[in-house]
Amino acid sequence: MIRNIIFDLGNVIFNFKPEKFLRKFTKDENYIKEYILKVIRSSIWLKLDRGTISIRKAEEEFIKEYPEDREFIGMFFRHWMEMLTPIPENVKILHDLKSNGYRIYILSNFIVEAFDFVKNQHDFLSLFDGKIISGKEKVIKPELEIYQKLINKYNLVPEECIFIDDVHEFLSQAKILNIKTILFARNTDLRTELRNFNVNI
């Protein structure tokens, strides 16, 4: 019987769409593609996720590495958290799961400063019964340790858990621990997927 639903945050509860966001600032699609590779897909960004570098320090490092992009990087770092807008239908699911007696958890690669930012803006985050945020724990998905941390911290029985993530690789690791999984892709009907596991929703 499923008792616990574990949610990823980025592109499950909050939108994280850098391409769309960057189009507000430039029409140059090649620049956008390159910028995403240089910044968001970088090893420095992974350090942010892992919580081993501060946002301020990361910005400095990017500017040092790409001085020609100094202005754009500065603009990006002033505004990027604004792209973290809630996905309303999934926030509704959180409320419904709580009303129906399920426990809900966060398991997310998320930068500490960004988590504080969304927490200040959105009361629904207090609905969660527990959370593991990579930036706070200094460990990231897909490392098995982060999944184990969640299980151990909240005494969860893996077979009673479903984990929802938009990244296939992150689900494979959960499966190793016998956690059931749902891939949240563009056309996923999350309610139906949950009902397929006999979740009352």
Ligand SMILES: [Mg+2]
């Ligand atoms: Mg995600």
